[in-house]
Amino acid sequence: MDILAGLNPEQIEAVTLPHRSALILAGAGSGKTRVLTSRIAHLIQKQGVSPHEILAVTFTNKAAREMTARISAMLPINIRGMWIGTFHGLCNRMLRAHHREAGLPETFQIMDSADQLAMVKRVIRSLNLDDEKYPPKQLQHFINGSKEEGLRPHDVSVYDTFTRTQQEIFSAYEAQCNREGVVDFAELLLRSFELLKRNEILREHYQTRFRHLLIDEFQDTNRLQYQWLKLLAGKDSAIFAVGDDDQSIYAFRGADTGNMRELERDFHIRDIIKLEQNYRSHGNILDAANALIRHNASRLGKNLWTSDARGEKLRFYQAPTDLQEAEYIVEEIQSLHSGGVPLNDIALLYRSNAQSRVLEHALFNASLSYRVYGGLRFFERQEIKHALAYLRLVHNPDDDGALLRVINFPARGIGAKTIESLQATAGGGSLWAAARGKGRKIDDFIRLIEAMQRECHGAALAETVETVIEMSGLKSHYLHEKDGEDRLENLDELVNAAALFESEGDPLVEFLSHAALEAGERQSGEGSDAVQLMTVHSAKGLEFHAVFVSGLEEGLFPHSNSRNEAGGIEEERRLMYVALTRARRRLYLSCAQSRMLHGQTNYNIPSRFLKEIPEELIQPIGIAEFGDAPASFSGKASPWRIGANVFHPKFGEGVVLACEGAEQVQVNFRRAGMKWLALEYANLIAI
DNA sequence: TTTCGGCGACTTTTT
């Protein structure tokens, strides 16, 4: 098989680059994944590189799986020696192999964000601090943020009593993690980084081994991830980084596009290859996306083009209300569908999850099947978390988080008081160690866990899981609970997953890590033909025949919270860019003049992003007519209706919020904010 | 100890 067949000249250049570090700026739909996988195949097949020398890192498990699958399809060889995975997955692998050098117990476990939050809460309480003043969420953010900067508690700069306390919480949190033998997500990275940094022998081992480091979605790396990569790269290693600064939409969680410039400098990069030919969308869609993104000042600069036809114009619909917007979308979906477009090739995108409700409702009324992405994932469900907690206890009874989760679930009459006294006596040790002889109920619990340990000793993984679900009483609890059937099914599914799970070491340890690192599918029903509903964030990397971008209103998209953040609007614009470039053939943009949000009606003006798309690319559809009733409170009709878009010579654009007879209107201006205007003097023009 | 009701929050998300 010819790896280079069907690639364009720039792609070929990237795939066949000589052995030195390079940065590939790959625009939306430019064949990024293909270049990455072809590069690996090329290295192995044409350059005689051993899979052993290759490390490829991605952000999501899905991307890692896809990469593995594509490479296996291209090459007839065993690629097991290759390290392909997420940053966290690879760090986990490294720490398991060198747990002693990293100062971790052999069977350390991984906490997900929810476990971490619970632990932070516990620590704050154990320090007798007020969690009103020190909100656990905020502390969690502080801890993760610090770790992502590579900082341990003693590295954190303290300039007042508040940060001093934060530091103390951080410190106590670390001590607690060490006591229990658990690590959080950021810890995986930081530990692995510190291990490489301190241990010269290991560092040199990996630096000599991995001569080829390939990174997907490089624009999404944070400081620590980049530092980790830098440590891993030896004198003889080449970094092949693929990314798109225009699609960087995760700055809010620490992603730093500055890493692209640093990479250029640190690795003396001569080759920056731009992949600008787009194989996805029609011309008008790309022109719109290009025009939009040009409004961003901080860019490396790229312009997508296509040899495809211009295609249709973008369709824009402004609805009077969010309900009517949803109805319009449903009608269009129906006509697309009857025209032969499969439902699952139609996506409905929105900025925030709260917006999906109206859309779901309209789809439901029209009996169109749909699938909403987002929400609880398999390993995050409470029944699964409970079962996993029992498994964790069987494996390591000192895991306080797991113990607290299930010591009274199903209910055993061990309440807050009992647990409090237990925590008081535990001191520096684990709750488990302090539990013996603390009353009959607790002794029963201890005996239960010990019985499980005996029962599971030497058993196969699936058997262990089944035993634990049975003996813990979870099964009978959900059996007796109304609406417990789904939960029972999920528990069965967990046994299934355990039966299918393949491991190389201790199956239980690996299964528990797997559960934390890979939270599982968001929802079942993958194959069915259904309209796809999701946030723009989760649409990244996907493409559809037709895309609806809804709720294009100031305050929603761009979101009002982004206004005050540095670079906030630019990130929102990149998000919009991602939304536009998801469409292959047809793109709908829509907004509503009034919208129910958080239980009250809001009036917004259309998003600024709509203005940033050249008018000639947009075909307006049935510009909304306003409601029938004049917006008047005093009986005298106002010439303006609530929700009308107006222009004022001094204040600019705005939207009418309220009217006072024929004399006064209240307008929310895009720039000037809220104003009451006397119509006699204010020169309002309809727009 | 459990259960129920009220009150507040509420952008985006992967590991």
Place this chain on the structure above:
DNA sequence: GTCGCCGAAA
């Protein structure tokens, strides 16, 4: 509008 958490009552 709805979820989740916390505090008060059964």
